[in-house]
Amino acid sequence: MSAIRKAFLLAALLAPLEAAAQSLVTALSTDRVPILSNFTGERIAVFGVIQTDAGARPKDGWDVVVSVRGPRGAVTVRRKDNVGPMWLNLDARNYIAIPSFISILSNRPLELIAQAEVREDLRIGIDPLIPPQTAVRSAANDPQFRAGLQRLRSQQGLFFQSPDHVRFISPGVFQAQIDLPGIAPLGNYDVEVAVFSGGALVAKNQLGFTVIKTAAEQWVAEAAHKNSLLYGIATAMLAVLVGWLASLIFRRD
Amino acid sequence: MEIYLPIAEMPIDMFLILGMGMTVGFISGMFGIGGGFLLTPLLIFVGIPAAVAVATQGPQIAASSVTGSIAYWRRKGIDFKLAFVLLAGGLVGTGLGVLFFNQMRKIGQLETVIAIAYVLLLGIVGLLVSLESVKALLASRKGGKGMRRQAGRHHWYEGLPWKMRFHRSGLYVSLIPLIVLSALIGFAGAVLGIGGGFILVPALIYIFRVPPQIVVGTSLFQILFTMIAATIFHAATNQSVDLFLALLLMVGGVFGAQFGARAGANLRGEYFRLLLGALILIVAARFAADLVTPPREMFSVTPTETVR
Numbered sequence: 001m002s003a004i005r006k007a008f009l010l011a012a013l014l015a016p017l018e019a020a021a022q023s024l025v026t027a028l029s030t031d032r033v034p035i036l037s038n039f040t041g042e043r044i045a046v047f048g049v050i051q052t053d054a055g056a057r058p059k060d061g062w063d064v065v066v067s068v069r070g071p072r073g074a075v076t077v078r079r080k081d082n083v084g085p086m087w088l089n090l091d092a093r094n095y096i097a098i099p100s101f102i103s104i105l106s107n108r109p110l111e112l113i114a115q116a117e118v119r120e121d122l123r124i125g126i127d128p129l130i131p132p133q134t135a136v137r138s139a140a141n142d143p144q145f146r147a148g149l150q151r152l153r154s155q156q157g158l159f160f161q162s163p164d165h166v167r168f169i170s171p172g173v174f175q176a177q178i179d180l181p182g183i184a185p186l187g188n189y190d191v192e193v194a195v196f197s198g199g200a201l202v203a204k205n206q207l208g209f210t211v212i213k214t215a216a217e218q219w220v221a222e223a224a225h226k227n228s229l230l231y232g233i234a235t236a237m238l239a240v241l242v243g244w245l246a247s248l249i250f251r252r253d
Numbered sequence: 254m255e256i257y258l259p260i261a262e263m264p265i266d267m268f269l270i271l272g273m274g275m276t277v278g279f280i281s282g283m284f285g286i287g288g289g290f291l292l293t294p295l296l297i298f299v300g301i302p303a304a305v306a307v308a309t310q311g312p313q314i315a316a317s318s319v320t321g322s323i324a325y326w327r328r329k330g331i332d333f334k335l336a337f338v339l340l341a342g343g344l345v346g347t348g349l350g351v352l353f354f355n356q357m358r359k360i361g362q363l364e365t366v367i368a369i370a371y372v373l374l375l376g377i378v379g380l381l382v383s384l385e386s387v388k389a390l391l392a393s394r395k396g397g398k399g400m401r402r403q404a405g406r407h408h409w410y411e412g413l414p415w416k417m418r419f420h421r422s423g424l425y426v427s428l429i430p431l432i433v434l435s436a437l438i439g440f441a442g443a444v445l446g447i448g449g450g451f452i453l454v455p456a457l458i459y460i461f462r463v464p465p466q467i468v469v470g471t472s473l474f475q476i477l478f479t480m481i482a483a484t485i486f487h488a489a490t491n492q493s494v495d496l497f498l499a500l501l502l503m504v505g506g507v508f509g510a511q512f513g514a515r516a517g518a519n520l521r522g523e524y525f526r527l528l529l530g531a532l533i534l535i536v537a538a539r540f541a542a543d544l545v546t547p548p549r550e551m552f553s554v555t556p557t558e559t560v561r
């Protein structure tokens with residue numbers, strides 16, 4: 001919990017420095033998520049303080065949306081179709097710059113926080129963060145592929161949206177929980193905190209954290225990719241060694 | 254206890270993998286086969302990406318072949334000359350197999366190719382082994398001899414050129430069918446994550462009439478080197494060999510194999526082959542069922558490139 005306390009302290013210290021009408025101070029409980037050999041996921045806390053002139057607090061209060069976006073990459077979405085009795089991957093669409101992880105956390109449903117056009121403009125929500133398919137193979141734009149992509153990633157826990165993961169501790173002070181699953185991809189994650197009031201954006205902050213492999217995992221993965229030939233030879237030699245050791249252990253004479 | 258696999262990039266239950274390695278090791282020790290054809294589908298079934306499952310079979314099969322080879326070597330059960338000829342074909346096949354594997358992966362048909370190939374290969378081999386053992390069982394009930402060597406009958410492949418004499422096996426055959434056979438098995442091995450022992454052993458016995466006491470050791474020795482090559486080729490070209498996964502499978506596998514070998518010693522030959530045939534057919538049926546049942550999820554997502 002010391003990280004959390006530190007974040008609070010940081011927020012409290014920084015807060016008075018921002019003198020704008022409605023300013024936002026935010027902090028993450030960590031900016032580095034190491035993947036150890038027992039990694040099964042991680043919870044990261046986001047803290048925020050909304051600073052405002054005395055008495056200028058909106059009477060409806062504020063709404064907060066925390067958007068987390070993992071490293072982006074190209075993906076191919078394939079659809080199975082039947083050929084005679086068999087089901088094969090036949091049709092495919094390519095997408096580029098698809099976030100490998102999306103988490104949209106808010107204090108109440110997004111529809112109640114801002115209008116669809118506003119959210120679309122600010123790229124808030126899972127759908128606005130997914131670019132349209134790339135125009136290769138002159139394939140018709142089929143919304144089913146995009147929906148399939150969203151559905152699969154959601155099932156894996158990689159795309160997530162929740163209207164009750166941001167909690168106001170007191171007026172102007174909020175906390176959010178980012179849940180990273182065990183299969184969270186490695187890389188840099190952007191965290192965008194947006195504060196709304198009466199359906200309009202009043203403040204925005206950018207944060208970020210990195211998911212990295214540590215020690216043995218990192219070493220293995222790096223060796224496999226950078227010195228792949230040596231890695232292959234070493235793995236094969238290790239296999240021979242294990243087999244040889246086994247025959248020593250179980251030798252029956 | 255969960256452990257994070259660095260190449261598959263996912264956490265997995267360590268004991269599940271150890272247990273799978275042990276079970277397959279037990280079966281492989283019992284039947285004297287590598288067990289890749291059982292382990293690859295199991296790994297895919299628990300969520301390991303197909304590419305990682307296939308590529309990681311290499312070190313696992315190599316480890317269990319070392320143990321087996323040493324045992325047969327002590328009993329002088331290896332025809333090294335024959336093994337090296339088979340190895341030459343095996344290496345060519347493995348190289349081509351890895352190229353084909355990478356190409357199929359690129360166009361997104363790897364899973365389909367694996368499934369169809371498993372159905373065909375296991376279906377045919379399973380049927381042949383089962384039928385042969387049923388025939389042998391029926392024959393032994395009638396009191397006749399199981400397999401009779403037909404003297405004086407010659408097959409077309411016995412007339413091919415480049416003949417070589419293999420003293421240990423008492424063979425005098427053309428190199429062409431040996432190399433073609435081992436190249437085909439090497440190819441299948443690289444694409445499907447199997448050692449190919451379950452094809453090579455019956456082929457050597459029934460086609461080339463290599464004495465049974467030499468077949469298993471020679472096949473294990475040849476498989477050891479093809480799998481070392483497969484590991485290196487896969488690691489160097491598609492980086493899908495997961496060291497942690499391989500280690501877990503190896504450790505589970507070598508232990509299981511020891512107990513399996515003891516259990517196998519008490520089984521009668523015909524029943525033994527009938528069991529093996531049934532086992533192979535079950536795996537084939539499982540893949541066939543997957544191919545023809547309408548999938549619950551029509552879509553699949555493959556990341557092709559990630560910016561980190």
